[in-house]
Amino acid sequence: MATIYNRSRTINWLALAPIFLIFVFVIAPVINIFVSSLQFESLNLLRTESTRNVVWFTTWQSLVSTALALTVAVPVAFVSANFKFKAQRLAASLISLPFILPSIVVGVAFLQILPSSFHRTSFALILAHVYFNFGFASRLITARWIQIHPHLDDAARTLGASPFKLFTTLTLPLLAKAITNAALIVFTFCFTSYGVVRVLGGPSRSTLETEIYFRAMQLGDVSGAMIFSALQVVIIAFLFVVTTKATGKKHEQSTRPTITRQIPLRTRKQRVVCTAIISSATAFSIVPVLAIAFRSMNTNSRFTTTAWRTIFSNPEITRSITKTLTYAVTSMSLATLLGLLSACSIAYGNNKFRFISGLTTLPIIISAVSIGLGIIITFDTQPFDWRGAQLMLPLAHTLVALPLAMRIISPVLEAIPDSLRQASSVLGASPRQTWLNIDFKIIRRASISAAAVSATVSVGEFGASSFLARRGTETLPIMISRLLSRPGDSLQSQAFALATLLVMFSLAIIFIVDSFTKDKFSRDSHA
Amino acid sequence: MLEIDKVSVIYDSSQLFANLSLTIQHQEIVALTGPSGSGKTTLLRCIAGLESISAGVIRLDGQDITNRPAHLRNIGLVFQDNQLFPHLTVGQNIAYSLKIKRVSKQIADQKVREALSLVGLMHLLDRTVINLSGGEAKRVAVARALIAEPQVLLLDEPLTGLDIDLHGRLLEDLSKLLRARGTTVLHVTHDKTEASAFADRVLDLRQLIS
Numbered sequence A: 001m002a003t004i005y006n007r008s009r010t011i012n013w014l015a016l017a018p019i020f021l022i023f024v025f026v027i028a029p030v031i032n033i034f035v036s037s038l039q040f041e042s043l044n045l046l047r048t049e050s051t052r053n054v055v056w057f058t059t060w061q062s063l064v065s066t067a068l069a070l071t072v073a074v075p076v077a078f079v080s081a082n083f084k085f086k087a088q089r090l091a092a093s094l095i096s097l098p099f100i101l102p103s104i105v106v107g108v109a110f111l112q113i114l115p116s117s118f119h120r121t122s123f124a125l126i127l128a129h130v131y132f133n134f135g136f137a138s139r140l141i142t143a144r145w146i147q148i149h150p151h152l153d154d155a156a157r158t159l160g161a162s163p164f165k166l167f168t169t170l171t172l173p174l175l176a177k178a179i180t181n182a183a184l185i186v187f188t189f190c191f192t193s194y195g196v197v198r199v200l201g202g203p204s205r206s207t208l209e210t211e212i213y214f215r216a217m218q219l220g221d222v223s224g225a226m227i228f229s230a231l232q233v234v235i236i237a238f239l240f241v242v243t244t245k246a247t248g249k250k251h252e253q254s255t256r257p258t259i260t261r262q263i264p265l266r267t268r269k270q271r272v273v274c275t276a277i278i279s280s281a282t283a284f285s286i287v288p289v290l291a292i293a294f295r296s297m298n299t300n301s302r303f304t305t306t307a308w309r310t311i312f313s314n315p316e317i318t319r320s321i322t323k324t325l326t327y328a329v330t331s332m333s334l335a336t337l338l339g340l341l342s343a344c345s346i347a348y349g350n351n352k353f354r355f356i357s358g359l360t361t362l363p364i365i366i367s368a369v370s371i372g373l374g375i376i377i378t379f380d381t382q383p384f385d386w387r388g389a390q391l392m393l394p395l396a397h398t399l400v401a402l403p404l405a406m407r408i409i410s411p412v413l414e415a416i417p418d419s420l421r422q423a424s425s426v427l428g429a430s431p432r433q434t435w436l437n438i439d440f441k442i443i444r445r446a447s448i449s450a451a452a453v454s455a456t457v458s459v460g461e462f463g464a465s466s467f468l469a470r471r472g473t474e475t476l477p478i479m480i481s482r483l484l485s486r487p488g489d490s491l492q493s494q495a496f497a498l499a500t501l502l503v504m505f506s507l508a509i510i511f512i513v514d515s516f517t518k519d520k521f522s523r524d525s526h527a
Numbered sequence B: 001m002l003e004i005d006k007v008s009v010i011y012d013s014s015q016l017f018a019n020l021s022l023t024i025q026h027q028e029i030v031a032l033t034g035p036s037g038s039g040k041t042t043l044l045r046c047i048a049g050l051e052s053i054s055a056g057v058i059r060l061d062g063q064d065i066t067n068r069p070a071h072l073r074n075i076g077l078v079f080q081d082n083q084l085f086p087h088l089t090v091g092q093n094i095a096y097s098l099k100i101k102r103v104s105k106q107i108a109d110q111k112v113r114e115a116l117s118l119v120g121l122m123h124l125l126d127r128t129v130i131n132l133s134g135g136e137a138k139r140v141a142v143a144r145a146l147i148a149e150p151q152v153l154l155l156d157e158p159l160t161g162l163d164i165d166l167h168g169r170l171l172e173d174l175s176k177l178l179r180a181r182g183t184t185v186l187h188v189t190h191d192k193t194e195a196s197a198f199a200d201r202v203l204d205l206r207q208l209i210s
Helices: A010-039 A041-047 A048-083 A088-100 A103-113 A122-145 A152-157 A163-191 A195-200 A208-219 A220-248 A268-296 A306-313 A313-350 A357-359 A361-367 A368-378 A392-414 A418-426 A431-460 A464-466 A477-486 A489-526 B040-048 B090-094 B096-100 B107-117 B134-147 B162-180 B192-198
Strands: B002-011 B014-024 B031-032 B053-059 B077-078 B152-156 B184-188 B199-204
Touching: A010 A220, A010 A313, A010 A357, A010 A392, A041 A048, A041 A220, A048 A088, A048 A122, A048 A220, A048 A268, A088 A122, A088 A268, A088 A489, A088 B077, A103 A122, A103 A268, A103 A431, A103 A477, A103 B184, A122 A163, A122 A195, A122 A268, A122 B184, A152 A163, A152 A313, A152 A464, A152 B040, A152 B077, A163 A208, A163 A220, A163 A268, A163 B096, A195 A208, A208 A368, A208 A464, A220 A361, A268 B162, A306 A489, A313 A357, A313 A431, A313 A477, A313 A489, A313 B053, A357 B152, A361 A368, A361 A392, A368 A392, A368 A464, A392 A431, A392 A464, A418 A431, A418 B184, A431 A489, A431 B096, A464 A477, A464 B002, B002 B040, B002 B090, B014 B031, B014 B053, B031 B040, B031 B162, B031 B192, B040 B077, B040 B152, B040 B184, B077 B134, B090 B096, B090 B107, B090 B134, B096 B134, B107 B134, B134 B162, B152 B162, B162 B192, B192 B199
Parallel strands: B031 B184, B031 B199, B077 B152, B152 B184
Antiparallel strands: B002 B014, B002 B053
């Protein structure tokens, strides 16, 4: 995109920070993992039956979880994209709730609602993965479905297409790219899922991600962990390349139609179908959360607030609460700033910095656990022995949140027509004034959303933290995991109280940001 | 013959029109004019089965089709903005209704070629519809509607937005084509000159309300 900022040298400087950070803390550690793993004799590990079992289990549970998550997501997207109904926004928020929950909380929730005979089973894992991902998948599909012009459906109907034919010949092909993208993302999340598998899977249901942790931190087999990490990176990268090529040529209509698809519920059949789908999805989203809160006030089969009182009086736990919030603020600030810098470099760099988009995808492909492992094996010798540095944890959280922050800001920035900037220039504004009064005003809402997402990611981050947290720097997810691994009902209740606290933190961040942006920007729009 | 008998339509809780009656004879071309917002497009959508009416009856060749779903009415509609399927090529767009009816590929291919040569776009058979010009897209939309052999063809402001030269040429081509095929047509437009140049009979929507 050619913009009025193209000739400015500042863009080169803007791009430097995200490039440097990703190179030093993601690319270099991953290269280190690959080089080191190739040097080890334990490369033979790849040929063992236990490795094949882990890869097979990781793959098939991800495939089944993805298929089921999409099976639940498509009907929800159908209702959300095609109908208007009471409390639609509330229902949409509740259905999206699982995705903002920390993964360890989801694991803990299913530990509570499932009978103990289902603990440590594939069923529990798959159900938790469906829960975690269906709302997110339905959002992606809804966003695309809502863009399909309703008159296209009308044209197909006047040409003789029944509702079923209309879906198979028109809607499904037009949704194919969105569904494939959602499937890829959900599959990646399930494949690299860590918190859920650690809590629900146990030693018998190990995936590549938990195996990396288990080998590095429990067995001390860092070389084995590196081989698994390299294998995982290769598989996910291969999937991204294949899917990107497969969906690259599919048509994508990018503009929102001038008339809405969403119609009020008119017939009884519509009301029954929509109510059934939305109420089931909403119940599925909130029941596990309520179950955690309930369990936190239930110790030894009696109602008590002991667990809550204990967590606020235990200095170790209060310190971890403070640390969690401090890291959240730090990584929120860093991820938003870096996301903004990346988005600006891409938008104003005249294709020179388009590669940053791919670069910021790396933390998704590489996974949080591998980032954590990469950092501890790379920065382990003086003068770069940074493993115990206070900033390492929020920095790792920043890297995990950066892809999301960048992807929230970038589309908004790229959609700004340069004519707006040109109009500002001819009215006498300098490039700096134009940026502040045009670009920044338009992207500030997206920036605030990016900040909120980054903060929630940090609050619940468990994968990288498992490697980087030291005594005194434990975050809440680490604390929950530790409490769950110890026997005793009161300790378990404390774990559930902390999980509830994590949910409350995540909801509070979203609520504060949502109310702030709503008030602020509705005022702007009325002005 | 298409009969619209005392049809009323409520739109967004207010009455758009009431007791509207109109009869179109077999192979007749009728143009319907009226100011913006008078309900011309809504009337077409009701006839096509895309909107429901609050009172009255719609008959096609004597049969009551008021409650028949759109896909079973055999009434074609050319939209103002064409609504070509973006994921299909020109040829696939035109063949859409034949695919729905499971017409054999060989016959479908032949019919598509005939339809394309009829609208003078044979060279665009495998082209994606995204980059078609306004005139080309309109011709494809007409060919797509005609290949389904509808009993009545509804045209919703089909020439709006085209430049003057193209407008005149397309109007002439469309008129010749539809008359040669003996298609029954209801053409909605706000342009009275276009209406009288195109149709056997020109009606004002407001005069149809009793």
